[in-house]
Amino acid sequence: MKKLLWGISAILLVCLGLWGLSNKLLQSSAASGNHKLIIYNWGDYIDPDLISKFEKQTGYRVTYQTFDSNEAMYTKIKQGGTAYDLAVPSEYMVTKLRKAGLLEKLDLSKIPNRKYLGKNFIHQSFDPQNEYSLPYFWGTLGIIYNDKFVKAGSITSWNDLWNKKYRHNILLVDSARDIMGLSLASLGYSMNTTNTIELHLAKTKLDNLGSNVKAIIADELKMYMIQNEAAIGVTWSGEASEMLAANKHLHYVVPKPYSNLWFDNFVVPKTAKNPQAAYAFINFMLDPKNAAQNAEYVGYATPVEAALKYLPKSVRDDKQFYPDRKLVKRLEVFKDLSKSKVQEYNDLFLEFKMYVH
Amino acid sequence: MKNNKRVFFLVPYLLWIVLFVILPLLLIGWYSITDTNGHFTLENYQRFFGSGTFLRMSLNSLWYAFLITLFTLVISYPAAYLLTKMKHQQFWLLLIILPTWINLLLKAYAFIGILGTHGMVNQFLQLFGLGPVNMLFTNFAFILVAVYIEIPFMILPIYNAIADINPAVIQASEDLGASKWQTFRYVLWPLSWPGVESGIQAIFIPSLSLFMLTRLIGGNRVITLGTAIEEYFMTTMNWNMGATIGVILIVMMIVVMLITGQRKKGRTRK
Incomplete structure (x- = not known):
């Protein structure tokens, strides 16, 4: 018994020692932290040349860390283990972070370059005054199709997915909000609806899509579309731009x-030790020339309107990724719904998946 | 003193059991009888048994687990039997175990390449002028890959059980005029049952909650309780409902253990 106690106290002692050590390390890194900027972003989502350019211009030292889902990022920021100065969440996650009190208010006077942002992309419902966030990239949900199997231009609306021709030929992205959303949109309902009847109608309509669905998958969708496995896929424009680059037969609408x-x-985030550096970086990235360079590298659409003139004409005029303003105005941004509504969306989606045959 | 030492050696094991088996089980149980605000409720269970979706999902899981186990058994039993009759048994055993050294995810991706529209199977079929057959994302593909992955775990225990049988018993049965079928039915099968039993348990139970294969190979067209648990924990973060499904899965597993264990008890009593 004595030995047991000894063992336990030894373990506790080691824990204590490690805790003290880590605290000390953190403190020392904070002391030298005035020239350090820790960025937390999606993987492969920035032109690395821009980071070195920023370091050269400002003298800050950038640490770039990546995440692969909004939820993973949320957990890390909440734990507060690393002092992230800047993060890049999607819009619904901005709301969630803000509600959890994890975001610092932006000092907009430190970011003069925000004036270059397009009007359609600021003052969005998730942050009406842009007090907490400024857009980095934007995009749409849409249909990608392969002109080997589908006549070019024959798909223009969500309802085309229900065409009997495409039996067993459609890949869907495994995301409840997006797939329920497309069914809602096809019925003319809001993609943010909280009306239970509308949701059930949308689910019933989805059930009819079942026989056309080949699979409901996540990242693999990209690979299958590139390898001509399926005629049609439903996915986001950012993913689509990568697929288009790899297979000439693909088109996005x-x-x-x-x-x-x-x-x-x-x-x-509230964890930020060096918000000044974060402002400097945001300002740097919103500079039209830098934004253009980044957009060309990443392949997503930039909200910096003044950057468009620095982009090659073929990119700028690509209606697939820079749809005209009229269309952009009609697009709907996802709102952060209540927990029980999110559950309802997911339950209906799970039920739909059960009966896909 | 001697007693003290023994206790000391038990400590790591006990710590392990408490931290990683008992505590998580208690947590799952606790989550399943509370709501998202931590208040006691039986609503989760009510929802499970009151919804056709969940009941159908449970039946689906049982049905697929049953099919996977059945096919694995049908393939593995003769294979294990032949294995005991072979020369160089260690070598053949090694070949059977070899695939388990490869990561499961890697094997699943390999099957994607084999079963795809432009995969090897379809290229082979096209040699005979047969058009591309849609194999990936079907129930057939799901069961095929699951069976492939589980086969080593069935062959090994059965092989061990058969290898332990004294050959004299088989010879005696033949000498006494039993037909081949009778020898199998009344001598070989009962004597090898312990191996079959552990094989069934090793395969049926994990098959109940397969979820990675249901997505990668089944394309989410095969939905099991495992899929639901993943969704409740990862997407909607409703841990309480997820835990409830977990409890029900545990109960199902206990039932399977009891059913397969029963036969053994009955036989030893005789």
Whole structure:
């Protein structure tokens, strides 16, 4: 018994020692932290040349860390283990972070370059005054199709997915909000509806899509579309731009009557040790020339309107990724719904998946 | 003193059991009888048993687990039997175990390449002028891959059980005029049952909650309780409902253990 106690106290002692050590390390890194900027972003979502350019211009030292889902990022920021100065969540996650009190208010006077942002991309419902966030990239939810199997231009609206021709030929992205959303949009309902009847109608309509569905998957969708496995896929424009680059037969459309508009946004988490550096970086990235360079590298659409003239004409005029303003105005941004509504969306989606045959 | 030492050696094991088996089980139980605000409720269970979706999902899981186990058994039993009759048994055993050294995810991706529209199977079929057959994302593909992955875990225990049988018993049965079928039915099968039993348990129970294969190979067209648990924990973060499904899965597993264990008890009593 004595030995047991000894063992336990030894373990506790080691824990204590490690805790003290880590505290000390953190403190020392904070002391030298005035020239350090820790960025937390999606993987492969920035032109690395821009980071070195920023370091050269400002003298800050950038640490770039990546995440692969909004939820993973949320957990890390909440735990507060690393002092992230800047993060790039999607719009619904901005709301969630803000409600959890994890975001610092932006000092907009430190970011003069925000004037270059397009009007359609600021003052969005998730942050009406842009107090907490500024857009980094934006995009849409849409249909990607392969002109080997589908006549080019024959798909223009969500309802085209229900065509009997495409039996067993459609890949869907495994996301409840997006797939329920497309069914809602095809019925003319809001993609943010909280009306239970509308949701059930949308689910019933989805059930009829069942026989056309080949699979409901996540990242693999990209690979299958590139390898001509399926004729049609439903996915986001950012993913689509990568697929288009790899397979010339693919085309992307933002379907009628409307679709989802999503944003990834700069935010400064409460954990930030060096918000000044974060502001400097946001300002740097919103500079039209830098924004253009980044957009060309990443392949997503930039909200910096003044950057468009620095982009090659073929990119700028690509209606697939820079749809005209009229269309953009009709797109709907996802709102952060109550927990029970999110559950309802997911339950209906799970039920739909059960009966896909 | 001697007693003290023994206790000391038990400590790591006990710590392990408490931290990683008992505590999580208690947590799952606790979550399943509370709501998201931490108040006691039986609503989760009510929802499970009151909804056709969940009941159908449970039946689906049982049905697929049953099919996977059945096919694995049908393939593995003769294979294990032949294995005991072979020369170089260690070598053949090694070949059977070899695939388990490869990561499951890697094997699943390999099957995607084999079963796809432009995969090897379809290229082979096209040699005979047969058009591309849609194999990936079907129930057939799901069961095929699951069976492939589980086969080593069935062959090994059965092989061990058969290898332990004294050959004299088989010879005696033949000498006494039993037909081949009778020898199998009344001598070989009962004597090898312990191996079959552990094989069934090793396969049926994990098959109940397969969820990675249901997505990668089944394309989410095969939905099991495992899929639901993943969704409740990862997407909607409703841990309480997820835990409830977990409890029900545990109960199902206990039932399977009891059913397979029963036969053994009955036989030893005789």
